[in-house]
Amino acid sequence: MTxxxxxxxxxxxxxxxxxxxxxxxxxxxxxxxxxxxxxxVAVEPLARRLGVTKGSxxxxxxxxxxxxxxxxDRWEEVEQEQVFGSLEEVADPRERLRQLFQLxxxxxxxHAIYSELLKALDHPAVQPVVQRVSQRRxxxxxxxxxxxxxxxxxxxxxxRLTYAAYVGFLQLRTQQxxxxxxxxxxxxxxxxxxxxxx
Numbered sequence: 001m002t003x004x005x006x007x008x009x010x011x012x013x014x015x016x017x018x019x020x021x022x023x024x025x026x027x028x029x030x031x032x033x034x035x036x037x038x039x040x041v042a043v044e045p046l047a048r049r050l051g052v053t054k055g056s057x058x059x060x061x062x063x064x065x066x067x068x069x070x071x072x073d074r075w076e077e078v079e080q081e082q083v084f085g086s087l088e089e090v091a092d093p094r095e096r097l098r099q100l101f102q103l104x105x106x107x108x109x110x111h112a113i114y115s116e117l118l119k120a121l122d123h124p125a126v127q128p129v130v131q132r133v134s135q136r137r138x139x140x141x142x143x144x145x146x147x148x149x150x151x152x153x154x155x156x157x158x159x160r161l162t163y164a165a166y167v168g169f170l171q172l173r174t175q176q177x178x179x180x181x182x183x184x185x186x187x188x189x190x191x192x193x194x195x196x197x198x
Contacts, residue, residue, distance in 0.1 A: 020052055020071060022060040029071035034112035038120040041068055065125065072129045075113060079133060084140055093147035097196045100144070104166070105188045115170045138163055148197045162195050 061067045090096040119128045140160035
């Protein structure tokens with residue numbers, strides 16, 4: 001599930017005179033991953049993007065690999081908080097699933113980041129992070145479907161089907177013409193009506 005725009009705007013560079021934090025560098029690396037992929041994360045271009053010298057980078061990180069790991073850790077943490085944390089107060093499991101589908105469906109940059117990470121699963125830093133995130137998402141979906149009234153096996157199957165639909169749609173959007181806003185909203189409503197138990 002995704003919106004019709006390709007990527008969200010990059011995070012603005014901090015104002016001159018502002019000392020960059022390790023989190024600033026990690027977020028900039030995530031922006032680059034969303035736009036160009038994991039292999040595009042490099043110190044010099046990031047320094048130019050942020051308007052600083054490489055010395056700022058080495059103040060926080062000993063190497064490009066440690067920056068990439070920090071970026072992946074940031075993505076994992078923020079993804080967990082923003083997606084699942086925002087739904088904790090929704091008591092009804094069917095409504096929670098509906099809101100989850102709507103929330104995920106209308107994200108933009110997280111889709112771009114996840115798509116690029118799926119292309120880089122052979123990277124030793126990427127694979128375990130994507131595996132953990134995917135496992136957490138499947139467990140959350142399974143628990144939600146069980147709370148919505150499905151048995152254990154049916155809930156697991158529905159969770160896998162939901163997640164496969166999400167990953168498959170990310171793949172399809174790189175190969176097919178972009179949906180209009182109306183087409184996407186109709187698709188998302190169809191997914192919700194098909195996958196959430198009544």
